[in-house]
Amino acid sequence: MPRRSDLEQKALQFIANTGEAGVLQSDLWRQLDASSREGSRISIKLENKGLIRRERELSEGRWTYRLYPKRKRASINSIIDCPCLTCLENIRCGAYGATSPNDCEKLTDWLISLTQEGSDLSGDS
């Protein structure tokens, strides 16, 4: 039988990956192969630690809880396409460096492509 802390970690990871949709408590324990008693105890513990949010929900005629992650997921979406992220000139790039963000052609191309896309700034809010 897995240790309680392992289950907690697994449960937390699973809930974190569901994002805004959350997951029904009853579905989660099936996924983790745990008993409902064990499951509800862990979810209460995670809620008390401030790591998840529980909301009561009626599912198939039974009251259960939907579990949502409380902490925002770290996302790299807002910079993933920026050339500075993977640029090999990073060490030399700076105001007084061999290359500079001021006249970097890769950065210019990226900025111009963004203006042409109509400033779709998807990322974390």
Add this chain to the structure above:
Amino acid sequence: MLTFVDDEALVKVAEVLGKEEAIEIIYTLKDAGEITDDQIANKTGIRLNSVRKILYKLYDHSLVSLRRSRDQNTGWFIFHWKLQPDQLEGFIMNQKRHVLQKLDARLGYEKNHDFYYCGSPGCKRIPFEEAMELLFQCPTCSGAMMHFDNGEVVEILSQKVDQLRKELGE
């Protein structure tokens, strides 16, 4: 300590650091717990030196940890690698800070300069002072350079800088 491991962010970071091979290595590390580079190469079919190269790249950013032991028979070192998903958030934040610094510098430059451009793809935009010395003739294609309105570039840069500052809580 309990941490959130976001698969999506993990895969994206791996992709940034080493494309598809890094994604495979990350998944192998995630499933295995602690694993040697040799075992990763056998499991994924990726060449050992590529595996090591990617692992060291991940290690540079603290995304994996390293334990060294000595082989009893050969006396060689064996490297045991472990994923450190709790460092992922720090890595992402550092990268955002780094990109913000570059974009902020560029925003200042764009705001303080007027640009001239011939309009041909592949040619550079030239700041006014330099364009004047060139008699408004493009140094690449020799075409006549006209004023380039960088209002949209400034606007997009301002939005990106604001967005990143918000994400970093600055």
